[in-house]
Amino acid sequence: xxxxxxxxxxxxxxxxxxxxxxxxxxxxxxxxxxxxxxxxxxxxxxxxxxxxxxxxxxxxxxxxxxxxxxxxxxxxxxxxxxxxxxxxxxxxxxxxxxxxxxxxxxxxxxxxxxxxxxxxxxxxxxxxxxxxxxxxxxxxxxxxxxxxxxxxxxxxxxxxxxxxxxxxxxxxxxxxxxxxxxxxxxxxxxxxxxxxxxxxxxxxxxxxxxxxxxxxxxxxxxxxxxxxxxxxxxxxxxxxxxxxxxxxxxxxxxxxxxxxxxxxxxxxxxxxxxxxxxxxxxxxxxxxxxxxxxxxxxxxxxxxxxxxxxxxxxxxxxxxxxxxxxxxxxxxxxxxxxxxxxxxxxxxxxxxxxxxxxxxxxxxxxxxxxxxxxxxxxxxx
Numbered sequence: 001x002x003x004x005x006x007x008x009x010x011x012x013x014x015x016x017x018x019x020x021x022x023x024x025x026x027x028x029x030x031x032x033x034x035x036x037x038x039x040x041x042x043x044x045x046x047x048x049x050x051x052x053x054x055x056x057x058x059x060x061x062x063x064x065x066x067x068x069x070x071x072x073x074x075x076x077x078x079x080x081x082x083x084x085x086x087x088x089x090x091x092x093x094x095x096x097x098x099x100x101x102x103x104x105x106x107x108x109x110x111x112x113x114x115x116x117x118x119x120x121x122x123x124x125x126x127x128x129x130x131x132x133x134x135x136x137x138x139x140x141x142x143x144x145x146x147x148x149x150x151x152x153x154x155x156x157x158x159x160x161x162x163x164x165x166x167x168x169x170x171x172x173x174x175x176x177x178x179x180x181x182x183x184x185x186x187x188x189x190x191x192x193x194x195x196x197x198x199x200x201x202x203x204x205x206x207x208x209x210x211x212x213x214x215x216x217x218x219x220x221x222x223x224x225x226x227x228x229x230x231x232x233x234x235x236x237x238x239x240x241x242x243x244x245x246x247x248x249x250x251x252x253x254x255x256x257x258x259x260x261x262x263x264x265x266x267x268x269x270x271x272x273x274x275x276x277x278x279x280x281x282x283x284x285x286x287x288x289x290x291x292x293x294x295x296x297x298x299x300x301x302x303x304x305x306x307x308x309x310x311x312x313x314x315x316x317x318x319x320x321x322x323x324x325x326x327x328x329x330x331x332x333x334x335x336x337x338x339x340x341x342x343x344x345x346x347x348x349x350x351x352x353x354x355x356x357x358x359x360x361x362x363x364x365x366x367x368x369x370x371x372x373x374x375x376x377x378x379x380x381x
Contacts, residue, residue, distance in 0.1 A: 250279075
């Protein structure tokens with residue numbers, strides 16, 4: 001600057017100072033988040049710094065952060081991840097990558113594991129969230145800031161993502177895998193379950209299996225899922241058609257899918273990287289496995305008939321882009337013996353974990369949990 005701006009009293013006029021010039025560690029350059037923890041931290045950094053995007057190598061203080069903002073960031077991290085972070089830790093590890101490593105010190109994270117810990121600390125019963133299309137549960141990390149800080153949250157992911165297990169041959173078998181995983185964390189109820197899209201069908205079966213084992217399911221939350229055989233024939237479609245349908249379900253815009261020739265996993269990963277998505281950390285082989293899973297899920301749905309869950313359900317309906325005369329809550333009547341409390345969400349099906357929608361969903365679920373949801377029929381308070 002040619003001159004330092006001053007107030008009429010001769011003091012530094014901080015409001016008249018320009019934003020810091022871009023420099024090493026400034027937003028817009030660097031790596032995208034590689035796992036759900038880094039994704040949450042990038043979101044929290046951006047919110048506190050009032051920026052559209054922060055990448056994992058961006059320095060909090062180089063972007064204009066200071067001690068007052070740091071205090072607010074630390075509170076948000078504690079609420080979202082249940083992690084105790086000090087001002088000193090932030091000064092010593094001011095980037096998302098460094099801070100995530102410090103938070104996870106001593107923890108072997110496998111972002112493709114069947115049981116994905118999103119927040120492990122807290123004294124309340126956990127919330128278990130079954131994956132949507134493709135098999136990943138990473139998107140549920142966006143719920144953490146909207147759920148009570150004392151509630152652990154776990155994702156449940158398709159067991160073949162890291163190549164250690166085969167893709168299940170039925171929804172009942174898939175649900176049995178998830179029941180075993182969640183009971184390893186929480187041996188007995190009350191259980192709190194959550195599932196979106198295909199995951200909503202699986203989580204209903206998880207709830208049935210837990211009830212058959214004599215366990216209490218205190219809250220079953222289903223996001224825009226219906227007990228319908230596939231209407232799009234993806235189980236018999238070409239691989240390229242399935243790939244494009246999966247990406248559309250994951251919220252990838254049509255402009256990214258246009259072009260000649262088939263969609264390739266490496267190009268999709270590059271597209272994720274360009275948009276700052278944590279999915280940019282996936283290997284092409286994992287993306288290919290997700291495509292296979294998407295077609296496999298359609299095959300499983302075609303031969304699946306749900307069984308009856310006894311109890312109330314908290315439901316969220318995406319109101320945009322789909323006729324409600326085809327997809328309605330009445331489809332669940334034969335399979336849910338209890339009331340369904342519906343909440344409309346002003347978004348398309350694939351957008352239910354976008355910021356505005358997940359805030360509405362997360363705060364609603366949190367309010368139900370905090371109010372002491374009970375399983376007596378008709379009581380969803």
